[in-house]
Amino acid sequence: MSGTDEDEELTRQYRRLAAQDAREPSAAVRERIVGYAHELAAQRARGRIVPLPRPRAIPWRPAVFGTLAAAALTGLTLAPLLLHRLREPAKVQPRMVRNEPVVVELGAPSPPADELTVQSAPGAAPPAGRHPSAQDLPPPGAAPPPAAPGAIASITAVPAPSAAKAANPAAPPAAREASGARAMAADASATPVAGPDPLVILAAQGASARVAALLEEGRAVNTADAAGRTALLAAIQGRHADTARLLLEHGADPNLADHAGQTPLAAALRDGNAELAELLRRHGAR
Amino acid sequence: MGEDAEADAQLLRRYAGGEAAAFERLYQRHERRVWHYLLRNVRNRALAEELLQEVWFAVARAAPQYQPTARFTTWLFTIAHHHLVDALRRERRSVSLETLGMEADGFPGEERAEPFARAAAAEQGGALARALAQLPGEQRDALLLQMEGGLSVEEVAALTGCGFETAKSRLRYARARLRELLSECA
Numbered sequence: 001m002s003g004t005d006e007d008e009e010l011t012r013q014y015r016r017l018a019a020q021d022a023r024e025p026s027a028a029v030r031e032r033i034v035g036y037a038h039e040l041a042a043q044r045a046r047g048r049i050v051p052l053p054r055p056r057a058i059p060w061r062p063a064v065f066g067t068l069a070a071a072a073l074t075g076l077t078l079a080p081l082l083l084h085r086l087r088e089p090a091k092v093q094p095r096m097v098r099n100e101p102v103v104v105e106l107g108a109p110s111p112p113a114d115e116l117t118v119q120s121a122p123g124a125a126p127p128a129g130r131h132p133s134a135q136d137l138p139p140p141g142a143a144p145p146p147a148a149p150g151a152i153a154s155i156t157a158v159p160a161p162s163a164a165k166a167a168n169p170a171a172p173p174a175a176r177e178a179s180g181a182r183a184m185a186a187d188a189s190a191t192p193v194a195g196p197d198p199l200v201i202l203a204a205q206g207a208s209a210r211v212a213a214l215l216e217e218g219r220a221v222n223t224a225d226a227a228g229r230t231a232l233l234a235a236i237q238g239r240h241a242d243t244a245r246l247l248l249e250h251g252a253d254p255n256l257a258d259h260a261g262q263t264p265l266a267a268a269l270r271d272g273n274a275e276l277a278e279l280l281r282r283h284g285a286r
Numbered sequence: 287m288g289e290d291a292e293a294d295a296q297l298l299r300r301y302a303g304g305e306a307a308a309f310e311r312l313y314q315r316h317e318r319r320v321w322h323y324l325l326r327n328v329r330n331r332a333l334a335e336e337l338l339q340e341v342w343f344a345v346a347r348a349a350p351q352y353q354p355t356a357r358f359t360t361w362l363f364t365i366a367h368h369h370l371v372d373a374l375r376r377e378r379r380s381v382s383l384e385t386l387g388m389e390a391d392g393f394p395g396e397e398r399a400e401p402f403a404r405a406a407a408a409e410q411g412g413a414l415a416r417a418l419a420q421l422p423g424e425q426r427d428a429l430l431l432q433m434e435g436g437l438s439v440e441e442v443a444a445l446t447g448c449g450f451e452t453a454k455s456r457l458r459y460a461r462a463r464l465r466e467l468l469s470e471c472a
Contacts, residue, residue: 010465014433017414017468018322025321029335034310037346041306044350062377261375270368272348272361286447 197223203231203247206240211247221250228259236264236276244276254285294358302349309349313342316359320366323434326418327370327427337373341366356441363435367427367445417467425460428453 199219202210211231215221224230232252235243244264248254257263265285268276277285294315300308320341325334344365352361418426428446431437437445443453 006465007461010461010468011433013468014414014464017412018433021322021412021414023321023325023331025317025335025338029339030313030317033339033342033346034313036343037301037309037313038306040346041301041304041309045304262372266368266371269364270344270372272344272365273351274353274355274361275351 197225197231199223199231200225200229200234203240203243204234204238206235206238206243208240208243208246211243215246215250221247221252222256224256224258228257230256230258230264232256233258233262233264233267236267236273236280239271239273239276241276241279245279248279248283254280254283295352295354298345298349298352298358301346302352309346312345312358316362319359319434320362323363323366323430324370326415326430327423328373329415329419333373333377337366337369340369344369357436359436360441363431363437364445366435367431370427413468413471417464417471420467421460421463424448425456425463428456429460429464432457 199211199214222230232244232247232254235247254264265277265280268280294312297308297312321338324337328334345362428442431442431445439454439457440450443450446453
């Protein structure tokens with residue numbers, strides 16, 4: 001049997017076996033597809049654009065497992081910090097006020113160890129150097145022992161309003177930085193966030209005139225946003241042929257992909273937009 | 287361009303002109319092939335359905351821009367392929383979706399199908415699904431583009447971004463391996 005005959009025989013066999021495959025998309029999927037096409041046709045007739053319906057939700061399992069994995073990772077990251085803090089009671093500095101609740105500011109500089117062992121004993125204090133344990137607590141229902149002069153009634157922990165500032169404003173900057181470092185993780189505003197790129201935004205909106213103005217002001221044409229999306233890619237994704245053409249004429253690189261690896265040509269082909277794909281290819285897109 | 291291809295192009299033109307029934311006809315005609323292309327590549331029913339939707343939504347949206355310079359099926363499978371690649375890129379971490387083999391080229395004919403995929407294919411039944419699951423990703427994709435989409439070697443090469451000889455060789459190895467696997471099942 002020649003190669004061609006073998007190929008034909010394999011194709012026939014493939015078709016025969018494929019015909020036996022009874023798996024089909026669900027009726028709901030068919031309805032959504034046909035329904036969208038009908039709606040789009042009706043809207044087109046009225047000269048309006050139909051927003052893309054929400055695609056079927058991604059199966060829940062990856063999302064759930066992803067969330068659990070993220071939570072576990074966060075736990076593993078934070079656990080050493082918390083354990084470290086628990087093991088170093090000497091670094092917690094309460095404000096000592098007799099017969100009043102003690103307010104502990106988290107993230108504040110730490111007191112000596114012996115101060116802490118005294119504070120948390122309303123009755124008999126545990127031996128110096130040992131942390132209070134369940135054995136040191138009164139039995140449930142038992143009346144609390146009278147507060148001895150100088151004993152601390154309770155300890156209340158409240159978060160410091162701004163840990164870095166509360167860490168001891170009088171301390172030198174380096175010391176303040178060290179003591180406030182842990183709280184910095186919780187202070188999201190301390191992390192600078194890169195802003196969106198105006199050229200990319202305008203290109204995504206197809207605002208060709210404003211894009212042209214920015215380019216004439218000297219803005220780099222291949223600038224990208226935090227996701228690595230260039231203005232050209234944004235214009236292609238927004239199906240703005242004029243804006244894309246303008247950017248290409250200003251020297252936009254048609255082969256720059258975003259962080260997900262999507263190139264302008266891939267985006268155009270993904271949308272079945274032959275006009276944009278052809279335009280990109282003419283400018284050297286691969 | 288054959289009669290069917292012309293008919294497809296006409297249906298799409300009629301749909302772009304506002305005749306919704308033309309889209310239904312087109313969809314019925316090609317649903318199964320696109321579905322099999324996607325399902326046999328991702329081997330995950332939920333994802334295949336999601337992709338099927340995305341592909342046909344894109345077809346509906348892009349209908350007015352369609353230029354019948356190529357067959358409708360070539361255009362349709364171009365869209366399907368790009369959606370598939372995007373989905374695999376997104377879901378790269380998912381075990382069942384990992385092999386289009388985009389990162390690494392193995393030796394031709396090398397078995398890289400993961401045990402999970404084999405088990406899934408076996409569960410879904412069908413010698414063909416089992417055999418396809420054992421092909422390396424690039425070979426499977428090329429073969430399915432040809433078998434389901436009717437794409438030529440040149441079209442497969444252009445679409446998958448490889449050279450003509452590479453596409454030809456992938457198809458040759460895929461066919462040889464598929465023949466071997468199907469004969470083992472027989």
